[in-house]
Amino acid sequence: MIAHLRTIVLSLVATSFVMACRNGPDAKASNSARPPNGPAFASAGVVPDEGTVQPVAQRPKKALRIAVLGLESSPFWIPVKSGAQRAARELAARGVTVDWIVPGEVHTADVFGRAIDAAVAKQYDAIATIAGDAGVAAFIDRAVNAGIPVATYNSETDTPNDRLFFVGADSYAQGKAAGTLMCKLVGPTGKVGIITGFFAVEAHQLRVKGFEDALHAGCPQAAVVGRVENQDKAEIAYQEAKDFMTAHADLAGIIAIAGSPFGAARAVEEAGKAGKVHLVTFDAVDETMDYVDKGVIDATIGQDPDAQGHDPAVRLYNYLAGGQVPPYGRLYTRADVITKANAAQYRLPRQ
Amino acid sequence: MHPPTASPSKPEREAALAELPPSGDALPSARGVGRILAIREAGTLAALAVLCLLLSIGSPYFFTVRNIFNVLQGMSTIGIMAIGATIVLVAGGLDLSVGSVMAVGAVVTARLMTYQGLEAWLAALVGLAAGLAFGLVNGLLVTRARIIPFIATLGTLSVGRGLAYLFATGPTGVASNVPMRDAGVGFLGAGYVGPVPMPVIIMLVLVVIAALFLANTVLGRQIYAVGSNLRAARLCGISVDRVQCFTYIVAGGLSALAGVISTGLLSTASTNLGQGVELDVIAAAVIGGTSLVGGEGSVIGTLFGAAIMAVVRNAFVLLGIPLHFQTMIIGLVILLAVGLDRRRHANS
Numbered sequence: 001m002i003a004h005l006r007t008i009v010l011s012l013v014a015t016s017f018v019m020a021c022r023n024g025p026d027a028k029a030s031n032s033a034r035p036p037n038g039p040a041f042a043s044a045g046v047v048p049d050e051g052t053v054q055p056v057a058q059r060p061k062k063a064l065r066i067a068v069l070g071l072e073s074s075p076f077w078i079p080v081k082s083g084a085q086r087a088a089r090e091l092a093a094r095g096v097t098v099d100w101i102v103p104g105e106v107h108t109a110d111v112f113g114r115a116i117d118a119a120v121a122k123q124y125d126a127i128a129t130i131a132g133d134a135g136v137a138a139f140i141d142r143a144v145n146a147g148i149p150v151a152t153y154n155s156e157t158d159t160p161n162d163r164l165f166f167v168g169a170d171s172y173a174q175g176k177a178a179g180t181l182m183c184k185l186v187g188p189t190g191k192v193g194i195i196t197g198f199f200a201v202e203a204h205q206l207r208v209k210g211f212e213d214a215l216h217a218g219c220p221q222a223a224v225v226g227r228v229e230n231q232d233k234a235e236i237a238y239q240e241a242k243d244f245m246t247a248h249a250d251l252a253g254i255i256a257i258a259g260s261p262f263g264a265a266r267a268v269e270e271a272g273k274a275g276k277v278h279l280v281t282f283d284a285v286d287e288t289m290d291y292v293d294k295g296v297i298d299a300t301i302g303q304d305p306d307a308q309g310h311d312p313a314v315r316l317y318n319y320l321a322g323g324q325v326p327p328y329g330r331l332y333t334r335a336d337v338i339t340k341a342n343a344a345q346y347r348l349p350r351q
Numbered sequence: 352m353h354p355p356t357a358s359p360s361k362p363e364r365e366a367a368l369a370e371l372p373p374s375g376d377a378l379p380s381a382r383g384v385g386r387i388l389a390i391r392e393a394g395t396l397a398a399l400a401v402l403c404l405l406l407s408i409g410s411p412y413f414f415t416v417r418n419i420f421n422v423l424q425g426m427s428t429i430g431i432m433a434i435g436a437t438i439v440l441v442a443g444g445l446d447l448s449v450g451s452v453m454a455v456g457a458v459v460t461a462r463l464m465t466y467q468g469l470e471a472w473l474a475a476l477v478g479l480a481a482g483l484a485f486g487l488v489n490g491l492l493v494t495r496a497r498i499i500p501f502i503a504t505l506g507t508l509s510v511g512r513g514l515a516y517l518f519a520t521g522p523t524g525v526a527s528n529v530p531m532r533d534a535g536v537g538f539l540g541a542g543y544v545g546p547v548p549m550p551v552i553i554m555l556v557l558v559v560i561a562a563l564f565l566a567n568t569v570l571g572r573q574i575y576a577v578g579s580n581l582r583a584a585r586l587c588g589i590s591v592d593r594v595q596c597f598t599y600i601v602a603g604g605l606s607a608l609a610g611v612i613s614t615g616l617l618s619t620a621s622t623n624l625g626q627g628v629e630l631d632v633i634a635a636a637v638i639g640g641t642s643l644v645g646g647e648g649s650v651i652g653t654l655f656g657a658a659i660m661a662v663v664r665n666a667f668v669l670l671g672i673p674l675h676f677q678t679m680i681i682g683l684v685i686l687l688a689v690g691l692d693r694r695r696h697a698n699s
Contacts, residue, residue: 073516074622081525105512192523199674226671231627234617240427243668246418247410259623266617270541286529287619 175210197258486603540615
């Protein structure tokens with residue numbers, strides 16, 4: 001047993017020594033080519049070519065490789081992945097390889113930081129990554145210092161770093177869209193319950209804040225009767241929605257901020273209160289869309305996940321090949337209001 | 352799994368028997384068990400009663416038939432899994448993988464039904480079998496590979512979640528929720544018999560069966576003996592490994608059942624089903640008086656423990672408790688319940 005262990009340890013040491021020797025000169029060579037800065041970190045806006053940005057005509061000197069680091073742990077990621085694959089097809093004609101890489105099941109810095117390091121070691125020419133928390137900033141800066149431009153997408157930390165641009169939702173604006181809508185649905189004195197995803201996730205709390213700000217601006221007499229978290233789980237959302245309806249017989253609305261809102265829809269449907277308890281949710285996964293079609297969910301707020309998968313790779317290419325820099329640091333994706341009337345265009349192709 | 356390595360000599364056996372507590376926890380008589388459990392459960396029941404009393408003062412909606420059934424339904428999947436957790440804990444084990452097994456059971460069932468067109472009852476049986484098999488693997492890791500339960504089931508916790516993703520992965524390669532539209536399985540999760548939700552009936556029936564099993568069968572008493580004093584139990588001729596393995600298989604099967612019920616309720620098998628639920632499940636057992644070092648516990652106590660957790664969660668919404676206090680309160684309830692239990696122990 002001990003002999004086995006010794007062999008394993010020795011071979012690991014030997015392998016890392018060989019790797020270090022092999023990577024050494026490359027790392028040094030790339031240090032000299034730090035890409036120039038892009039737009040100001042916190043500048044923000046919506047661009048007209050969201051989701052449709054085309055690769056520039058110029059061809060790079062060499063065949064480029066772009067890594068898109070993503071997740072596959074929930075159906076939300078299905079359109080993101082297909083967006084990245086669409087970018088891969090568009091860029092293949094220009095000799096570019098776009099690799100969709102899944103480093104783990106959560107969007108924390110330990111997972112994505114390591115993945116960024118690995119992509120640098122594998123000598124990708126550009127990296128698009130989720131930047132869920134502040135810890136990832138150091139990894140991004142290290143990659144940029146090694147000469148590799150980095151874009152962030154879907155979620156990003158407020159901690160300033162050297163990323164070129166971000167493509168993703170403006171959580172506060174999404175919340176506001178939901179709040180404005182809820183005010184119209186429940187009327188000036190409606191009672192509303194809030195089911196957030198996680199208290200600790202900044203994006204969820206920004207949506208809650210945007211929601212409450214817009215609700216109170218439009219309907220100052222409307223009351224928020226409670227705030228609970230469902231930890232992105234349908235079962236918990238189901239229970240909480242039932243509890244809200246029990247505690248407040250005159251409840252007029254429920255907002256489900258994050259993952260698995262269809263649990264709340266199930267509870268409203270079961271109570272026979274569809275249309276009486278108005279339900280606004282986020283994202284357009286299949287289960288949610290089923291309840292939109294049934295009229296149980298009044299509206300769900302989108303964030304253009306397809307563009308989040310597609311645009312980073314294309315814009316990184318345009319930066320490398322054509323020197324194009326996006327107009328803002330934060331390229332916010334549209335907060336579409338998806339209702340029964342326009343649901344068909346947001347539905348994912350059935351699997 | 353394997354018989355005792357060598358039959359113990361007479362002096363060894365006598366020494367072992369001397370190590371067992373004189374009466375009570377190990378190899379007790381059915382009446383003895385009843386008496387001990389009655390005392391143990393009384394404390395948890397009193398805590399639950401006080402909590403309910405406070406809540407009914409705080410909210411006029413608490414003591415309505417509808418809300419009581421809401422609470423019971425809300426605790427049913429946790430309660431069913433906690434029965435398994437209690438049996439594992441009593442035998443001196445620990446199962447952290449229950450949430451993942453729940454997801455595996457749910458996803459396997461829904462997938463076979465929706466994508467493979469299998470008969471619903473057969474798909475549900477395969478889902479349950481997957482849970483039992485998972486439990487067997489846990490049991491073998493603990494008894495054969497001699498990996499301590501915490502580590503063994505921490506490993507299978509991750510393996511199970513990965514399997515759930517794998518089984519749920521559609522053609523896109525992204526883990527998706529699997530839809531499930533069968534009315535029969537739907538009834539298990541969302542059906543009612545009169546005013547009583549079906550999952551509540553299943554939970555209560557299982558609690559009664561498990562309580563009778565633990566108190567009145569040889570295997571049930573062997574579970575207490577193994578958890579109370581492993582060496583003594585082995586020297587008494589109890590096939591310790593087999594008993595331990597059995598407890599993990601039960602826990603696996605019950606977790607998968609909870610997964611199937613949840614799929615029925617939501618018409619969907621979510622890949623994140625049961626993520627992190629192991630802590631609630633173990634908390635329910637511990638609040639109910641089950642010892643983390645084995646040999647002590649009852650499923651009735653666990654039922655009350657799960658009820659306390661569910662009532663506290665219900666209170667968050669009914670009383671509109673500010674969100675910052677919610678998670679803190681859950682933690683304080685666990686500390687309070689276990690603290691009181693320790694004190695009771697010290698006094699007795």
